[in-house]
Amino acid sequence: MDTLEKELSAEGYDLHTWSNGPGFWYPVHDHPYHKIIVVLKGSITFYLPKTKREVAMKSGDRLELAPKTAHSASVGPDGVTCLEGQR
Numbered sequence: 001m002d003t004l005e006k007e008l009s010a011e012g013y014d015l016h017t018w019s020n021g022p023g024f025w026y027p028v029h030d031h032p033y034h035k036i037i038v039v040l041k042g043s044i045t046f047y048l049p050k051t052k053r054e055v056a057m058k059s060g061d062r063l064e065l066a067p068k069t070a071h072s073a074s075v076g077p078d079g080v081t082c083l084e085g086q087r
Helices: 004-009
Strands: 014-020 025-029 035-048 053-058 062-065 070-085
Touching: 004 014, 004 070
Parallel strands: none
Antiparallel strands: 014 070, 025 070, 035 053, 035 062, 035 070
8 A cells, every 4th residue: 555545544535446538527416425536647627516616637636525515527538547535
């Protein structure tokens, strides 16, 4: 387990990785838990409709979403692999 995974585990996050191909789209949704996403490879853009904010992320970037935060996302042209934590 690398340093980032140890840090997030120590903060109480359950961790997993996921990947999507280029152009994959997640429609607007939310989660009942606190979520943290760290891009490991590629790129993804998150859209936060309540605040009309767009967060473009590349390798090394981190985003935290509070429970019930509505969001959607679109994967960049090279796909994406992320480390996700939930608590």
